[in-house]
Amino acid sequence: MSSILVFSTEKISDPAIDLAGLLKQHYPPTVYTISVPCSSGIKPAWIMHAFEKGFDGVFIAADGTDCPFSETCTEKTAEIVARTHEIMEEKGMDKARLRMAAICSVCSQAFVKQVSGFSEYLEGSD
Amino acid sequence: MKKRIGVYICECGSNISDYVDVEKVRDAVKDEEGVALAKITMFACADSTQQEIVNDIKEEKLDGMVVASCSPKLHLFTFRNVAERAGMNKYNYVQSNIREQVSWAHSDKPAEATEKAIRSVKAAIARAMLSEALVSPVISSENVALVVGAGIAGMRTALDMANTGTKVYLIDSDHFVGGRTAQWGEIFPTGETGREVITGFYDEVIKNENIILHTGCKAVSKAGSVGNFDIKLKIGSRGIKMDAAASGDFDERLEKAIAACPVSVADDFDFGLTNRKALYRSDGRMPALPVVDRENCTKCGECVKICPEIDIQIEETYEEIKVGSVIVATGFDPYEPSEGEFGYGEINNVITLQQFRRLIEISGEKLTYGDREIKTIAWIFCVGSRQTGVLKGENKYCSRHCCTSGIHAAVLARKKFDGITNIHFTRGVRTYGKLETIYEESSVAGDIYLQSYDDSVPVVSHENGIINVKVDDILTGDREMEIDVDLVVLVTGMVPRADKTIGDIMKIPTGLDKFFNEVHPKLKPVETVMDGIFLAGTAQGPKNITETLNVSHSAAIKAHALISGGEIELEPTMAKIDKKLCEWCGKCLEACPFKSIDKEEYEGKTVAVVNTSTCKGCGMCLPPCPVNAIQLTGFSDREIISMIDALAE
Numbered sequence: 001m002s003s004i005l006v007f008s009t010e011k012i013s014d015p016a017i018d019l020a021g022l023l024k025q026h027y028p029p030t031v032y033t034i035s036v037p038c039s040s041g042i043k044p045a046w047i048m049h050a051f052e053k054g055f056d057g058v059f060i061a062a063d064g065t066d067c068p069f070s071e072t073c074t075e076k077t078a079e080i081v082a083r084t085h086e087i088m089e090e091k092g093m094d095k096a097r098l099r100m101a102a103i104c105s106v107c108s109q110a111f112v113k114q115v116s117g118f119s120e121y122l123e124g125s126d
Numbered sequence: 127m128k129k130r131i132g133v134y135i136c137e138c139g140s141n142i143s144d145y146v147d148v149e150k151v152r153d154a155v156k157d158e159e160g161v162a163l164a165k166i167t168m169f170a171c172a173d174s175t176q177q178e179i180v181n182d183i184k185e186e187k188l189d190g191m192v193v194a195s196c197s198p199k200l201h202l203f204t205f206r207n208v209a210e211r212a213g214m215n216k217y218n219y220v221q222s223n224i225r226e227q228v229s230w231a232h233s234d235k236p237a238e239a240t241e242k243a244i245r246s247v248k249a250a251i252a253r254a255m256l257s258e259a260l261v262s263p264v265i266s267s268e269n270v271a272l273v274v275g276a277g278i279a280g281m282r283t284a285l286d287m288a289n290t291g292t293k294v295y296l297i298d299s300d301h302f303v304g305g306r307t308a309q310w311g312e313i314f315p316t317g318e319t320g321r322e323v324i325t326g327f328y329d330e331v332i333k334n335e336n337i338i339l340h341t342g343c344k345a346v347s348k349a350g351s352v353g354n355f356d357i358k359l360k361i362g363s364r365g366i367k368m369d370a371a372a373s374g375d376f377d378e379r380l381e382k383a384i385a386a387c388p389v390s391v392a393d394d395f396d397f398g399l400t401n402r403k404a405l406y407r408s409d410g411r412m413p414a415l416p417v418v419d420r421e422n423c424t425k426c427g428e429c430v431k432i433c434p435e436i437d438i439q440i441e442e443t444y445e446e447i448k449v450g451s452v453i454v455a456t457g458f459d460p461y462e463p464s465e466g467e468f469g470y471g472e473i474n475n476v477i478t479l480q481q482f483r484r485l486i487e488i489s490g491e492k493l494t495y496g497d498r499e500i501k502t503i504a505w506i507f508c509v510g511s512r513q514t515g516v517l518k519g520e521n522k523y524c525s526r527h528c529c530t531s532g533i534h535a536a537v538l539a540r541k542k543f544d545g546i547t548n549i550h551f552t553r554g555v556r557t558y559g560k561l562e563t564i565y566e567e568s569s570v571a572g573d574i575y576l577q578s579y580d581d582s583v584p585v586v587s588h589e590n591g592i593i594n595v596k597v598d599d600i601l602t603g604d605r606e607m608e609i610d611v612d613l614v615v616l617v618t619g620m621v622p623r624a625d626k627t628i629g630d631i632m633k634i635p636t637g638l639d640k641f642f643n644e645v646h647p648k649l650k651p652v653e654t655v656m657d658g659i660f661l662a663g664t665a666q667g668p669k670n671i672t673e674t675l676n677v678s679h680s681a682a683i684k685a686h687a688l689i690s691g692g693e694i695e696l697e698p699t700m701a702k703i704d705k706k707l708c709e710w711c712g713k714c715l716e717a718c719p720f721k722s723i724d725k726e727e728y729e730g731k732t733v734a735v736v737n738t739s740t741c742k743g744c745g746m747c748l749p750p751c752p753v754n755a756i757q758l759t760g761f762s763d764r765e766i767i768s769m770i771d772a773l774a775e
Contacts, residue, residue, distance in 0.1 A: 005773065011655045015635065018197045021226035029238035032245065032773040033227055036761055037699060040717075041745020045754070046766050053774035068633045068656060069744040070719035080749050105635035105643065105655070 002056035002122035003030040004115055007042050010035050011068055013061035013103040013111070020108035027112045028119045031059075039063050039100075040076035044084040047098060051088075056122045057097045059115055064102025074102065094125060128190035128218065128255045130162035132182050133247065136170035136195035138225055145229040147240040151194070154244040160255045162186055170195045176208045183212035190214075190254040194222040194247045200649055215259035217698065217760070222250035245773050252768035260698040260759065263738065267353030267694045268450040269293065271685055274345060274628055277305020278671060279663025279678045280455035281327040286682030287453075288336035292690060295447055296331065297343040299625075301364055302411040303328050305457045306664075307671060309395060309480070311487045314534040314564055321410050323671075328412040340445075341413065345452075348631050351742060352658030353450050353694040363440035365405075365418025376435060380407070380416060383429035383436060391422050397460075397481045400488060405429045405436065450689030453681050454642060455662040456628055458620040461510025461521070468506050468616055469586035475593055476586060476614040478509075479532055486538055493543040495613055501545050504595040504611040505532050506584050507552045511619035511668075515580025523639045525619025525668040529556045532617035533568045540571060548573040549609055551584040551597055561670075577601050586614055620668040632659050641667040652681040658694075660685050699743030699760050701736045707755035708733040714747035714756060723747065 008014050014035050020027065036042060039062040047058045060077060067073030077100060085095045099118055103111050135151050137143035148166050156164035163186055167175045170193050182188060191214065193205050198221040206216035224243045232239035269292050273284045276298035284296040302308065303324065310320035331337050342362035349356040389404035395411075404423040407416035418429075418438050429436050460480040463470035470476045474496050477485070485495060493500040507529060513519035529552070536548040548568070552575060557565040569575070576599040578584065584597040596608035622640045629642060634654050637643040642665050645653045652660050662681035663674045688694065701714075701722075710732040715723040722741040723734050734755075745758045757763060 003774070005770065012635070014197075015199065015655065017231075018199065018223070018226035019638075021228075021230035024230055024233055026231060026234050029228075029232040029235050029242045032242065032249075033223075034249075034766065034769055034773070036745065036766075037758070038744040038746060041748050041758060041761070043749050043754075043763070043766075045763070046770065049767055050770050050774070053770055055770075055774060066633060066635070069742060070746065072719065073746075076717065076746060076749075083749075106638055 001028055001030045002119050003032070003054065004028070004057040004059055004118060004122070005050045005055045006031060006033045006059045006061055006115065007039065007046075008033050008035050008061040008103070009039050009063050010037055012063045012066045012105050013107075015105040016103045016107045016111050017061070019106060020112050023108060025108055025112045027115050031115045031119070038067060038069050038073065040067070040070070040073050040080065042077070042080055044080060044087060047084050048087060051093065051097065057099065057118055059118055060098075060100040061103040061111060062100050064104065066102070066104050096121065096125070128160055128257065130186065130188050131160045131190035131192060131251060131254050132179065132186065132188040133161055133164040133192045133251060134170050134175075134179060134194070135164070135166050135224075135247065136193065137166065137168050138195060139169065142195070142225050142229040145233045145236045145239050146224060146243045147236070150240055151243050151247060155247050155251060158248060158251050160190070161251060162188055171201050171204055176204070179208050180212040183209070183214050188214065189218060190257060191219045192222060192247065192250045192254050193219070194224045194243065194250065196225040197223050197227075199655070200646055217260040218254065218257045220250045220254040220257065222246050245775060248775065249769040249772035252772040253765050256762070256765050256768055258759070262695040262698050263700075264693050264695055265353050265739070267689045267692055268448050269690050269692060270295070270447070270449045271689065272297070272345065272355070272357055272447065272449045272452045273455060274452065275305065275455035275457055275663070275665070276303040276339065276341065277455060277457050277663065278307040278324065278327065279457065279665075279674050280305070280453075281331055282675050282678035283453050283455055283662045283682045284337050285327070285330055285334065286679055287686050288334045290686050290690065292336065292686055294337045295340065295359070295449065296337055297340045297345065297359060299342070299344050301342045301362070301417040302408055302413065303331070303339070303341060304411060308411055310483055312538060313671060314530060315560065325410075325412060342417075345628060345631055350448070352696075353689065355449050355452060355658065357447050357449060357452070359445045359447060360442055361445060362442045363420070364415055365420065365423075365436060365438050365440060366415055367435045367437055376433070379433045383433035384416070386428040386432055388426060388428065389422050389424060391419070396484045396488065397478065399481055399484055450694075451658045451660065451685040452632060453660045453662050453685055454628055454632060454634065454665050455678065455681075456623050456665045458664040458668070459623050461525075461618040461621045463509055463616055463618065468509060468584065469588065469593075469614060470616060473586060473588040473593060473614070475612060476616065478616050478618045479528065479535060480618065482615045483535055486535065486542060489543075493539060493546070498612055500543070500612045502547045502549070502609070502611045502613075503536065503539065504584075504586075504609065504614045505536055505548060505550045505617055506586070506595070506614060507532060507550065507617045509616040509618045510621065512553065512580065516583060517580055521619070521621065521639070523668065524556060526556070526673075527668060527670040528617045528619045530561045530564055530670065532615070533557060533573075534564050535615070536573060537564060537568050537571065540573075549595070549611065550575045551595065552577050553580065575601070576607055620664060623665070632656060634659060634661075637667070639667060641665065652677060652684050658688065697743060699758060700738055700741045701743070701745065701747050702757050702759060703734045703736055704755045704757070705729075705733045707753045709753060710734060711752060713750040713752065717746045717750045719744070719746060
């Protein structure tokens with residue numbers, strides 16, 4: 001089963017992931033989460049390290065427009081993804097192994113759909 | 127690097143241990159580097175377990191702690207307090223969420239859940255090993271609060287805070303206070319009218335020197351953070367010179383001016399049952415001054431000719447305030463049935479509960495609607511609530527107040543008007559607790575109750591001027607019952623306010639029911655995930671007036687406790703610059719939404735320095751740095767990398 005590292009955010013997407021559990025909305029158990037204050041603070045080096053250590057995919061559960069820090073969060077997180085995609089491309093990696101989607105604080109179904117679909121993609125691309 | 131970490135794996139009763147093999151988890155982590163002890167607990171949050179952990183920290187000289195249990199949103203602060211009580215720095219504690227994100231999420235795959243729990247706990251241990259003993263920064267806090275919404279919840283909250291010495295800005299977008307409560311006549315169980323209750327609160331508000339009331343006012347922007355929010359208020363004009371009421375014959379001239387106003391619009395206060403002018407005053411509502419409805423006013427000037435105190439040219443003003451906390455008490459909207467829902471909008475004599483309550487207030491000796499005198503009323507319950515089965519809609523919740531309110535309205539109608547027959551079409555009556563007495567009173571008086579499930583709801587039809595309601599009644603063994611009635615009242619529930627602006631400005635998350643969401647219904651019932659922002663009343667979800675007041679007291683106490691000390695302890699999460707690596711390029715300053723980066727000279731070069739009094743710890747400055755010279759406290763490269771390594775094992 002493919003493994004996915006999720007970078008989620010303490011205030012916004014963490015509650016959604018918690019809610020998925022509360023509602024027993026299942027997703028692959030090889031999805032692991034690291035919480036950060038804001039998705040715009042994720043370093044590309046962290047993402048690349050996750051790939052180096054064997055994660056098949058990295059998913060950024062972004063704050064989107066709900067970000068409590070800045071209205072520019074969506075574009076800043078997108079910049080991080082774009083820069084990481086460049087690095088992945090240089091290394092000959094499939095860019096689709098890094099995905100990002102805004103996950104609001106009650107978007108449990110969206111989270112489950114995203115990581116489940118991502119897992120299926122990664123399984124298929126093995 | 128920590129060398130003596132205590133690890134506690136919680137069974138959470140059986141919430142975790144039913145799906146995660148906690149003994150296997152303990153065995154897998156007990157010999158990890160830095161782990162001094164690993165224990166399984168039935169309830170880590172129990173007082174006895176907390177004391178056991180305190181004793182372990184002292185006796186085993188632990189220098190770090192991991193509790194693998196529920197979400198940190200629930201018990202992070204509980205276990206930080208445990209660490210502090212034992213003399214350990216609270217930031218050497220790390221919580222691993224193996225309930226919401228492991229046992230519950232993967233209850234379908236226990237073996238895999240156990241494997242995920244092992245890795246998650248190992249990641250927490252890795253983070254605890256690298257954790258630093260930090261000191262929480264303390265900021266000064268304004269002992270000033272903003273209460274948004276001057277309905278019964280907002281006024282109760284404002285009074286509670288003001289009476290303990292907090293300065294309160296109380297605002298309402300309406301030009302009158304009282305919110306929904308002001309719209310109701312007699313309320314159950316006290317027998318007071320909504321207007322009497324609101325007038326009592328208003329009188330107290332006006333007399334209280336600690337409360338500044340702005341009506342026709344909205345918060346339009348928010349900056350800053352807990353303790354020091356900068357809020358911009360937009361204060362609309364009433365269109366009346368405020369000293370107008372003092373002039374002798376003002377009331378008489380005002381009546382003439384209102385009569386001269388050529389505009390007639392549906393009056394929202396009466397849910398469209400009556401009309402009002404663009405210049406209007408609302409009988410008995412507070413403040414008593416009239417208002418020019420600027421949205422509908424044509425500026426024809428007819429009123430000004432009669433009453434020069436009216437000034438339709440007065441523009442809105444803006445005021446910037448600094449407050450320590452914000453309490454959102456913006457209330458609810460009544461559910462508006464869709465076209466054709468139980469005949470609403472298609473059959474003339476189908477109205478909502480809220481309309482009926484106003485109809486009682488504005489009716490004379492006879493109860494009439496349209497051209498018809500009302501004698502027989504069908505009450506259809508749970509409209510807009512408990513939308514399951516054949517009922518289409520997203521509102522799965524019970525609106526709590528409507529069974530009581532609907533039956534109370536039926537009792538009032540029977541008392542006030544002669545010959546009323548009430549037929550109730552329920553899905554099970556929920557007049558809970560002490561409210562049950564109104565159900566008994568109604569039943570004894572002769573009201574008829576029929577009941578159906580969500581797979582067979584009442585059908586309202588209309589033919590040749592006759593309104594008919596039909597249902598398969600489960601109380602009589604699914605017998606089809608039907609009756610011709612004069613009026614159908616849809617007992618409509620509560621939905622969130624259509625205007626979401628305040629939620630967007632304050633960044634308050636909503637729940638699945640679309641109402642504003644508290645952190646936890648039991649542990650943090652009035653707190654939001656946004657520090658310093660609290661909820662009061664039905665903005666949070668359906669409540670009756672008693673429950674609304676209880677929650678308002680809670681919100682006031684929580685907000686007061688936070689800001690009244692003048693100081694607030696913050697999380698120590700902040701950006702830190704490695705001056706040796708930094709070669710000032712300005713990209714961090716460009717990325718920082720709070721402009722918390724300054725320049726300084728260091729060993730002959732210009733470097734960035736973080737302004738710790740304004741840094742919010744978002745980390746947005748980290749990724750743009752071309753030389754990786756910035757670390758975030760608690761989320762450093764070492765900590766993140768160590769967790770990735772542990773999870774990837």
